[in-house]
Amino acid sequence: MESKKLLLGVAVIALGFTSCKDEKAEQAEKSVDSYVMYVDSVGNVAAEDARGNWQGIEATYELKSGEAEAAIANMKDNAAAQERLDASRAKYEALKAKYEAEKVAEQPTTDVTISSKQQLRNALFGQGKIGDDMNFSWVNKDNIHSVYQQFIHTAENNKDSYTREDWDEIKLMYEALDSRKNTVEKEGLSSEDNRKIAALKFKFAPMLKVNRMGAKSGEMKRAKE
Known part of the structure; x- marks a missing residue:
């Protein structure tokens, strides 16, 4: 019992x-x-x-x-x-990033070229995160996955509106982010985040190449016309 x-x-x-x-x-x-x-x-x-x-x-x-x-x-x-x-x-x-870029776009500027480039950087990384100094030190093992996510999703969502110059800038920023990743990997980037980033890059790399080439071809065609 x-x-x-x-x-x-x-x-x-x-x-x-x-x-x-x-x-x-x-x-x-x-x-x-x-x-x-x-x-x-x-x-x-x-x-x-x-x-x-x-x-x-x-x-x-x-x-x-x-x-x-x-x-x-x-x-x-x-x-x-x-x-x-x-x-x-x-x-x-x-x-x-979209709302921040729109807010910047509404502000008066005297230098259209610099403003356009900075607007793109703000959209890809966040307001004021990347300036002319190209400093990526704020990207670390804890946030690099979300940085890639924002960068790639923003580029995908706006790919139809980008010019040839925009794609050249996106390529430059993408390569700079990849360079920072090489450093972050040595600082303890988790294998899980590394796999997720690899999946994002696998999807984005061909899209970047195709759209950049398409923008250049379109610009050359219009120039001939």
């Missing part, structure tokens, strides 16, 4: 422990869902309204991002949740 009671007690404890784990996993999923839905909702906001209220959007984003990151850190199998988180983060960063 005592043995039966002991086994029953162990079973109840185990059931309670499993229920607790399931509850934590469910709560983590809800946090990720909330984060993903928020980013999607930002994408549906009218551009003018988003730019006008970006400070509030950014504050809410940071809060939800922090909650989602903390939640999945406690998940045993969080690979799928992390993928969703990374995809939404890249989407948000691309939106942020």
Whole structure:
């Protein structure tokens, strides 16, 4: 009888422990869902309204991002949740870069060439991240994957609007980022992030080549006409 009671007690404890784990996993999923839905909702906001209220959007984003990151850190199998988180983060960063570029474009400038180049850099990397000094020291093992994501997704989303000069600049920036990656790899870049970056580069490299050649051919054709 005592043995039966002991086994029953162990079973109840185990059931309670499993229920607790399931509850934590469910709560983590809800946090990720909330984060993903928020980013999607930002994408549906009218551009003018988003730019006008970006400070509030950014504050809410940071809060939800922090909650989602903390939640999945406690998940045993969080690979799928992390993928969703990374995809939404890249989407948000691309939106942020777009609004920042539009804000810069609205400001008066006396040098159209420099302004155009800086606008492109702002869109690819973030406002003011890369200037004429071409300093990539801010890119490290913890953020380099998201930097590649923003760069490549931004270029893909705007490929039809880029000129030959834009593609030349994109190629230059891409090669500079790759050079920084070689340094970051020696500083402890995780194998997982390295694989994700390799997948992004595998997809982007041929697109860069084709679109750059297409832009040059189109420009030559128009010049002849």
